[in-house]
Amino acid sequence: MLEKLRDDAEGAFLSRWLNNELTPEELAEFEAHPEYKEYKKIIAETDALRIKAYDVDKALQTVKNNNEGTLKQKERKVIPLLATLSVAASIAILVGLFIFNTSKISHDTGFGEQKVVTLPDGSEMILNAKSSAKYDKDWSDNRLVNLDGEAYFKVKKGSKFSVKTANGDVTVLGTQFNVTSQDELFQVVCYEGKVSVSSRKHTEILTRGEAFRRIEAEQEQWNENVEAPSWINNTSSFHSVPISYVLQEIEEQYNLKIKNKPLDNTIIYTGTFPNDNLDVALKTVFSTLDVTYTLSEDKKTLVLK
Numbered sequence: 001m002l003e004k005l006r007d008d009a010e011g012a013f014l015s016r017w018l019n020n021e022l023t024p025e026e027l028a029e030f031e032a033h034p035e036y037k038e039y040k041k042i043i044a045e046t047d048a049l050r051i052k053a054y055d056v057d058k059a060l061q062t063v064k065n066n067n068e069g070t071l072k073q074k075e076r077k078v079i080p081l082l083a084t085l086s087v088a089a090s091i092a093i094l095v096g097l098f099i100f101n102t103s104k105i106s107h108d109t110g111f112g113e114q115k116v117v118t119l120p121d122g123s124e125m126i127l128n129a130k131s132s133a134k135y136d137k138d139w140s141d142n143r144l145v146n147l148d149g150e151a152y153f154k155v156k157k158g159s160k161f162s163v164k165t166a167n168g169d170v171t172v173l174g175t176q177f178n179v180t181s182q183d184e185l186f187q188v189v190c191y192e193g194k195v196s197v198s199s200r201k202h203t204e205i206l207t208r209g210e211a212f213r214r215i216e217a218e219q220e221q222w223n224e225n226v227e228a229p230s231w232i233n234n235t236s237s238f239h240s241v242p243i244s245y246v247l248q249e250i251e252e253q254y255n256l257k258i259k260n261k262p263l264d265n266t267i268i269y270t271g272t273f274p275n276d277n278l279d280v281a282l283k284t285v286f287s288t289l290d291v292t293y294t295l296s297e298d299k300k301t302l303v304l305k
Contacts, residue, residue, distance in 0.1 A: 108132040109149075111255030112275065114232070119145070123161065124154040128231050129275075130252040150180040152229050167214070168199030177206075178229040185245055187213040189224050215242065234275040243267040246285060250302075254278050260304045 016022055022030065109115050109127045117125045120139040127133060131149025136142065143161040145151075155161045157174030167186030170179055175193025180186070188197045190206040197204045197212050202219065204212050211224050222239065230237040236249050242265045247258050253275045271288060273281040278299060286293055292305045 103137055104134055105137050106132065106134040111251075112253045119143075121156055121158060121161075123156045126152045126232060128152075147179060147181060149182065150178070150231070152176075152178045152232060168197060171196040171198070176228070182245065182248065184216045185213070185241070186215075187211065189229065191224075191226075191228055211239075213239075230272065231275065235272050236275055237272040238269050240268050240270050243269050243289070250281060250285065254281070254299075256300060256302055258302045258304065 107115055107117050107125075107127060109129055109131050112129050114129065115127045117127065117133070119125055119135065120137065121143055123143075125133060125145065128150035131147070131151060133148075133151060134146045135144060143159060145153075145163050147163050147165050151163075153161075153163065153172075154176045155172055155174050159173075161172050161174070163170040163179050165179065165181035165186065167181045167184070168188075170177065170188055172193065172195045175195055176191040177193075177195050178187075178189045178191070180188075186199050188195065188206060189211040190208055192208055194208075195206050197206060199214050199219075202214075204221065206212055206221075209223050209225060210221065212221050213219065220240075236253065238246055238249075244261070244265050246269045247261055250256060250273070251258055256278070267289070269285075269288075271284070273284045275281070278295075282293065282295065282302070286304075294303045294305065296302070
């Protein structure tokens with residue numbers, strides 16, 4: 001059924017459904033399809049826009065009574081045509097939405113969640129907390145992932161593989177690397193092979209153990225002597241970043257709202273905190289900053305003092 005709908009470019013199957021022409025077996029299979037409820041919803045919305053049934057006999061009588069035959073004869077031809085176009089439009093919408101919805105795949109993570117995704121070419125993507133990624137279901141022409149947040153990639157060798165973010169792009173052939181794109185922060189660390197990083201008309205080639213970061217207009221490079229990002233093992237680590245990004249990471253890992261955040265974003269933090277123990281994480285970060293705090297009983301709100 002899925003393949004029949006996808007290949008049904010002319011809308012013949014959906015047209016038969018709209019006209020109640022499906023066999024009982026086809027109808028039962030279609031009603032079990034995951035998209036069936038969406039189609040029903042679209043039809044319900046479309047019905048509200050359709051022209052009401054046209055009573056030809058009544059219209060003819062009106063023509064005779066009002067002696068406006070020429071005008072009404074034109075209406076008799078126009079209105080049924082509009083009704084037909086309405087049905088055709090419904091079919092076009094259904095086919096278009098089905099093709100659109102099935103051509104893209106998206107993955108999202110919640111607070112403190114990680115998700116391992118096998119991409120169409122067999123490459124692996126691991127999403128960090130509060131991140132989202134989208135890509136085409138068909139990768140025959142282009143291996144491209146649109147990322148918002150943070151993800152670690154293990155790319156199989158092959159054609160060009162690209163990760164596109166709001167802050168910059170990463171292009172590789174086959175390697176392992178980590179990408180972070182949050183607000184004005186764009187950071188890439190290469191763990192194996194070679195990657196090309198492009199951000200604001202600036203391009204860098206990174207090899208194993210090299211890292212690149214841009215925060216607003218400032219950029220820097222350094223070396224990372226680790227095999228993979230620490231967050232995969234439930235530890236968030238930071239290398240000379242403004243404190244606001246550390247607080248944001250705490251919120252995303254623990255579903256926590258931090259109030260009275262320090263306004264001085266010139267405070268730079270280097271260090272780590274665990275992603276599976278809130279008390280230890282708070283003590284680790286704020287004792288270093290010499291900041292006191294109060295945690296609500298439900299552990300959902302943190303007030304800095």
